[in-house]
Amino acid sequence: MSTGTSINLKVEKTKNSKLSQIDFNNLPFGQTFSDHMFVCDYKDGKWQTPQIIPYQNISLDPAAKIFHYGQSVFEGMKAYKDDQDQIWLFRPLENQKRINISSERLAMPAFPKNYFMEGLETLLKIDKEWIPQTPGSSLYIRPFIFATGVGFHASPADEYKFIIACAPSGPYFSGNVKVLIEEKYSRSANGGVGFAKAGGNYAGQFYPTELAVKKGYHQVIWTDDNTHEYIEEAGAMNIFVRIGDTLITSPTSDRILDGVTRKSILDIAKDENIPVEVRKFTVTELVEASKNGTLKEMFGAGTAAVVSPISLFGHKGENYELPEIENSYASRFKKRITDIQYNRAEDKFGWRYLVK
Amino acid sequence: MSTGTSINLKVEKTKNSKLSQIDFNNLPFGQTFSDHMFVCDYKDGKWQTPQIIPYQNISLDPAAKIFHYGQSVFEGMKAYKDDQDQIWLFRPLENQKRINISSERLAMPAFPKNYFMEGLETLLKIDKEWIPQTPGSSLYIRPFIFATGVGFHASPADEYKFIIACAPSGPYFSGNVKVLIEEKYSRSANGGVGFAKAGGNYAGQFYPTELAVKKGYHQVIWTDDNTHEYIEEAGAMNIFVRIGDTLITSPTSDRILDGVTRKSILDIAKDENIPVEVRKFTVTELVEASKNGTLKEMFGAGTAAVVSPISLFGHKGENYELPEIENSYASRFKKRITDIQYNRAEDKFGWRYLVK
Ligand SMILES: Cc1ncc(COP(=O)(O)O)c(C=O)c1O
Ligand SMILES: Cc1ncc(COP(=O)(O)O)c(C=O)c1O
Numbered sequence: 001m002s003t004g005t006s007i008n009l010k011v012e013k014t015k016n017s018k019l020s021q022i023d024f025n026n027l028p029f030g031q032t033f034s035d036h037m038f039v040c041d042y043k044d045g046k047w048q049t050p051q052i053i054p055y056q057n058i059s060l061d062p063a064a065k066i067f068h069y070g071q072s073v074f075e076g077m078k079a080y081k082d083d084q085d086q087i088w089l090f091r092p093l094e095n096q097k098r099i100n101i102s103s104e105r106l107a108m109p110a111f112p113k114n115y116f117m118e119g120l121e122t123l124l125k126i127d128k129e130w131i132p133q134t135p136g137s138s139l140y141i142r143p144f145i146f147a148t149g150v151g152f153h154a155s156p157a158d159e160y161k162f163i164i165a166c167a168p169s170g171p172y173f174s175g176n177v178k179v180l181i182e183e184k185y186s187r188s189a190n191g192g193v194g195f196a197k198a199g200g201n202y203a204g205q206f207y208p209t210e211l212a213v214k215k216g217y218h219q220v221i222w223t224d225d226n227t228h229e230y231i232e233e234a235g236a237m238n239i240f241v242r243i244g245d246t247l248i249t250s251p252t253s254d255r256i257l258d259g260v261t262r263k264s265i266l267d268i269a270k271d272e273n274i275p276v277e278v279r280k281f282t283v284t285e286l287v288e289a290s291k292n293g294t295l296k297e298m299f300g301a302g303t304a305a306v307v308s309p310i311s312l313f314g315h316k317g318e319n320y321e322l323p324e325i326e327n328s329y330a331s332r333f334k335k336r337i338t339d340i341q342y343n344r345a346e347d348k349f350g351w352r353y354l355v356k
Numbered sequence: 357m358s359t360g361t362s363i364n365l366k367v368e369k370t371k372n373s374k375l376s377q378i379d380f381n382n383l384p385f386g387q388t389f390s391d392h393m394f395v396c397d398y399k400d401g402k403w404q405t406p407q408i409i410p411y412q413n414i415s416l417d418p419a420a421k422i423f424h425y426g427q428s429v430f431e432g433m434k435a436y437k438d439d440q441d442q443i444w445l446f447r448p449l450e451n452q453k454r455i456n457i458s459s460e461r462l463a464m465p466a467f468p469k470n471y472f473m474e475g476l477e478t479l480l481k482i483d484k485e486w487i488p489q490t491p492g493s494s495l496y497i498r499p500f501i502f503a504t505g506v507g508f509h510a511s512p513a514d515e516y517k518f519i520i521a522c523a524p525s526g527p528y529f530s531g532n533v534k535v536l537i538e539e540k541y542s543r544s545a546n547g548g549v550g551f552a553k554a555g556g557n558y559a560g561q562f563y564p565t566e567l568a569v570k571k572g573y574h575q576v577i578w579t580d581d582n583t584h585e586y587i588e589e590a591g592a593m594n595i596f597v598r599i600g601d602t603l604i605t606s607p608t609s610d611r612i613l614d615g616v617t618r619k620s621i622l623d624i625a626k627d628e629n630i631p632v633e634v635r636k637f638t639v640t641e642l643v644e645a646s647k648n649g650t651l652k653e654m655f656g657a658g659t660a661a662v663v664s665p666i667s668l669f670g671h672k673g674e675n676y677e678l679p680e681i682e683n684s685y686a687s688r689f690k691k692r693i694t695d696i697q698y699n700r701a702e703d704k705f706g707w708r709y710l711v712k
Binding site (some may be wrong): 028029030031033037055056057058059060061062063066067068069070071072074076104105106107140142144146147150151152153154155156163165167169172182184185186187188189190191192193198199200201202203204205206207209210225226228235236 | 384385386387389393411412413414415416417418419422423424425426427428430432460461462463496498500502503506507508509510511512519521523525528538540541542543544545546547548549554555556557558559560561562563565566581582584591592
């Protein structure tokens with residue numbers, strides 16, 4: 001175990017592995033789950049003994065506050081396996097920190113770092129065979145916390161459950177992504193919970209996204225709720241554009257998730273001497289750049305989607321195509337990040353984390 | 357049964373009633389639950405056979421989307437019992453309609469009206485003894501729907517569960533309410549889900565409310581997320597103020613819940629020839645009215661809180677006290693509404709609904 005003091009982790013292994021049922025060459029995203037899960041309950045004001053148990057249903061009182069008041073936060077991480085069968089994580093402490101930032105905003109208790117890391121690493125070693133080695137695949141890891149305490153009073157719960165579950169997964173998107181820049185609906189408010197990975201942020205995006213999908217797009221790009229002029233982020237990705245040779249992304253704020261992939265791309269860009277501007281930018285600017293030919297690239301960045309090139313954006317009934325670019329920034333960033341993740345290249349940033 | 361075509365409702369009664377354990381003279385709000393619940397599952401694209409079963413735990417896959425993406429909506433209603441042991445509801449069709457408005461915004465399937473009404477009425481008749489007759493008490497009714505379908509892909513679930521659970525309850529607030537007008541945090545965005553009774557809207561309010569409670573207030577009054585100048589609503593109540601003799605409340609919008617109590621108060625005010633203005637109003641206006649003595653009343657209105665007078669509001673480090681008023685609007689509205697609810701007075705609006 002590589003972090004912190006050892007915790008009193010109880011382990012109960014499954015007698016019926018589902019591993020043989022999985023087709024690793026044909027993995028959907030996040031639809032099949034590994035044999036075990038890490039579970040820890042919060043009650044009487046503290047986190048109780050953590051456990052690793054066979055993946056199984058959870059039994060909850062119908063008055064548990066998760067059903068009523070949306071008290072839940074989550075993280076998204078991936079485990080990668082290299083040629084020597086070693087297990088790697090990518091900047092896991094960023095996720096460990098971020099889940100507590102999310103929890104604080106939702107009035108939920110922080111989860112201790114050593115519980116998080118030791119629980120995660122032990123789980124990965126037990127479910128090691130579930131980490132795919134097929135190209136583009138990985139083990140998607142989902143830490144999450146939700147309110148189990150009961151009551152119809154609209155106030156924070158007094159009991160919670162922390163779980164880590166894992167799903168061997170293929171790519172999140174198949175192919176290039178077409179996006180619609182949103183003009184009516186919004187993802188988050190100033191002073192709201194947009195910067196947190198709170199469950200409720202996602203449910204609110206489904207309906208506008210379904211409307212966009214009906215029009216032939218894959219994703220919505222969220223804009224500020226006041227003017228719908230400023231480009232913010234996508235459902236599960238931060239957004240970058242390249243105008244001329246300059247890489248532009250919006251600063252994070254209380255409306256925008258501080259993505260690990262975004263942060264990493266900014267560091268790589270600096271390392272590669274790519275000119276970067278972290279600043280607010282508008283739809284108008286994008287449309288103009290598209291019209292005068294300076295808009296070279298647009299891509300999303302996130303753990304699930306890695307780096308996903310955008311081929312087209314729609315706005316006010318018009319579609320704007322992105323050109324096809326040789327040696328694009330998106331392809332360069334994707335290669336550098338995944339080479340680090342799968343232990344195929346030097347890791348000068350110290351982002352790779354060996355589970356041993 | 358008073359509504360629609362009859363549904364194929366299965367009923368299984370409890371063998372162990374918890375009724376004798378309840379102290380009806382000492383009821384908290386929403387903390388003890390009646391013997392039965394109404395349950396209906398959505399799968400394969402349709403709602404399955406509804407059931408009434410003993411109140412019991414629910415078993416869910418850890419990947420059920422309720423835990424991850426906050427897909428849940430709810431309603432809040434009350435059942436009242438009169439001197440002749442008759443059961444009454446207050447404008448139940450408003451809640452039946454509203455839950456479907458909420459569901460649509462969260463990309464969840466509508467729940468059929470006849471299922472809702474027949475399920476609710478049958479449940480109330482079975483759990484009739486759970487409806488308190490002690491003054492100020494009622495049976496709080498909680499219809500709710502949440503995503504049971506599984507997967508870590510951020511998209512709507514394919515399976516849902518609809519439940520109605522009930523809690524014999526005393527008053528939501530004890531005594532007058534002190535509120536803090538929010539200057540930093542927000543409840544909802546333009547184009548967001550604020551008008552829906554979506555679980556996630558409530559979790560986001562807990563942290564700012566806890567900060568306000570630490571400063572000695574009970575509730576936060578939400579303002580618009582852009583300027584924090586316009587008064588919107590409270591956590592579970594719409595807000596009214598009285599300046600001079602004029603009753604003022606904010607218009608509903610996509611940020612504000614269209615409350616049944618609010619609507620009813622507007623009708624009663626009209627009936628009583630009280631001058632009403634439904635318009636946006638600002639904190640500045642309130643502060644000025646407080647300073648020049650024209651701010652006479654401020655109160656919250658909601659099913660749980662009924663009509664709750666506000667005794668003080670805080671803003672930018674100052675506290676503003678509301679005067680004590682004889683024959684206040686709040687007390688008049690509260691009396692008229694509760695007299696209708698408990699079948700103590702004429703119901704000229706046709707709001708009362710007999711469960712027979
Ligand atoms: C709303 C949102 N934005 C951005 C991201 C990307 O963040 P990260 O790179 O840390 O996965 C995610 C997904 O994690 C997200 O949910
Ligand atoms: C946010 C919010 N506003 C207002 C209300 C009041 O609405 P109603 O009068 O329909 O209960 C509620 C509670 O139901 C609420 O949750």
